[in-house]
Amino acid sequence: MMLGAACSPKSDNTPIPAPLGAYKGTFKLLVKRGTTTAYDTVKKDSLLNIKLVTPNNYAVTGDTATIHAGSKGLFVYDGYNSLIAFNDSTYKTGPQAKVHLVGTYRYAYNGTRLQFTRANLAQDSILFYDLYKTSN
Numbered sequence: 001m002m003l004g005a006a007c008s009p010k011s012d013n014t015p016i017p018a019p020l021g022a023y024k025g026t027f028k029l030l031v032k033r034g035t036t037t038a039y040d041t042v043k044k045d046s047l048l049n050i051k052l053v054t055p056n057n058y059a060v061t062g063d064t065a066t067i068h069a070g071s072k073g074l075f076v077y078d079g080y081n082s083l084i085a086f087n088d089s090t091y092k093t094g095p096q097a098k099v100h101l102v103g104t105y106r107y108a109y110n111g112t113r114l115q116f117t118r119a120n121l122a123q124d125s126i127l128f129y130d131l132y133k134t135s136n
Contacts, residue, residue: 015079019109023050025131027068029099032124039126043067043099050101050131058086060101069098082106084116099127 027048030039049062052075060071073089088102105116105127114131 013080016082016107016109017079017111019077019084019107019114020052020054020136021133022135023052023114023131024048024062024134025050025114025129027099028128028130029067030126030128042125048129048131049134050129058101064098067098069096069100071101073102077107082108101129105129 024047026044029043031042032038033040044067047062048060048064048068051057051059051061056074056076058071058073058075060068064070069090071086071088071090073087073091075084075086077084083104084107085104086101088100091100091102103118105118107114107116109115112133114129114133116129118127119125
């Protein structure tokens with residue numbers, strides 16, 4: 001029985017669809033509370049607009065005055081491993097006054113809602129985007 005299931009032509013490794021389109025939603029910076037596993041929302045932008053279009057270009061607009069910078073550049077995604085990476089052409093190395101959409105994130109997408117997250121190396125803070133598709 002087990003061998004039959006293992007050799008079945010059906011694959012459970014279905015890739016996440018391409019997250020192309022226009023999205024609107026929020027960005028949050030979550031920081032771990034002390035030594036617990038709970039996180040607090042430290043910073044939250046009101047509304048961001050993110051466009052992901054072919055040939056793999058992206059742009060972040062909307063409320064970019066205080067917390068999140070307007071960003072633009074190239075992106076790639078891996079629907080099999082739920083990864084999406086952004087290369088922001090406006091990002092400069094060093095301390096930043098605002099958050100830029102740059103680097104590799106884990107993502108989930110169901111055709112309507114797109115979420116992506118990235119933890120820092122110390123695992124004490126998380127960048128979290130929660131977006132809803134507004135158009136193709």
